Amino acid sequence: MIQLKGRQAGALKCVIPADMSERQMIDGFAKLLSMGSHLFEGSEIVIDLQTRVFSPSLLSKIWKSFIEPSGCFVKEWIVADERSRVWLDRMGFRTAETDRLYAKREAAAPAQRAASETFVHAGTVRGGQKIAHDGDVIVIGNVNQGAEISASGNVTVIGRLNGLVHAGCGGDDGKTIVARSLETGQIRIGTKVGIIDKSSIFWGKSVFIKISENEVQVIPWPAL
Structure with missing residues (x-):
């Protein structure tokens, strides 16, 4: 089942087990929503995909079954698969690794912010x-x-x-x-x-x- 953990740095953490099928994932999100949309409305969520391989179609399913109906905001994605992280980075989504790279870049050259980033x-x-x-x-x-x-x-x-x-x-x-x-x-x-x-x-x-x-x-x- 999808695990919902307490707030970390102001955000709820949603852990999706890697061995969970996409059908089970959608059913799991439906169960979370049945707990009450007020829990998620306007909240920041960290989605942990663990070792699951990310794809644009997976993003669409998570968005349609959970992000859109819940009214939450995805603060960060956590992925263990390097290819998945590259996919997310290319699409402009924040990951823990991306944040570490940005922090390192800004520490080295704080005045050089990439204004052109999407x-x-x-x-x-x-x-x-x-x-x-x-x-x-x-x-x-x-x-x-x-x-x-x-x-x-x-x-x-x-x-x-x-x-x-x-x-x-x-x-x-x-x-x-x-x-x-x-x-x-x-x-x-x-x-x-x-x-x-x-x-x-x-x-x-x-x-x-x-x-x-x-x-x-x-x-x-x-x-x-």
């Missing part, structure tokens, strides 16, 4: 939450009404965009916004603001948004 948020950004990042931001989930995302780089939302997104918030009109489903009345890129009406042909559609000829331009993006 921040990936797996899960819903709920109303009242704010994400601000000096670089690109990818949200694998929905951005609810009342939520705000500010990025000096590009913003990609692989879900419904209901909240406020500001790409190129440092004044860079060359940045872009991509959304799987555009459902917000206002977006911002650099120094420009775009207003979208519910009657627009782009409402609820997958879109690519950029600044063209000093105007906000919305383009269909069927590949999403």
Whole structure:
């Protein structure tokens, strides 16, 4: 069974046994949720995969069965398999090893922060939450009404965009916004603001948004 351990550095630890089948894993998450969503709503979670081999499809199953419905935030992933750690690093997710490397890098050169690194948020950004990042931001989930995302780089939302997104918030009109489903009345890129009406042909559609000829331009993006 999935083990839920007490808070470490403010975060709950969720241990998934390596010998547990994916079906058992999903059932285990359902059992955790039945304990009461209030235990996880807004909480930081550390997910320990032990020696299990990570894959993007596994991330999707964990997200859909637990992260999204619980409303929690994954603070860190723990993996023993080196290939899995590389996968997570490439996708922009934090692991214990990644944190150690960052700490070592910052200790050696504290003034050299990698502003261009991509921040990936797996899960819903709920109303009242704010994400601000000096670089690109990818949200694998929905951005609810009342939520705000500010990025000096590009913003990609692989879900419904209901909240406020500001790409190129440092004044860079060359940045872009991509959304799987555009459902917000206002977006911002650099120094420009775009207003979208519910009657627009782009409402609820997958879109690519950029600044063209000093105007906000919305383009269909069927590949999403």
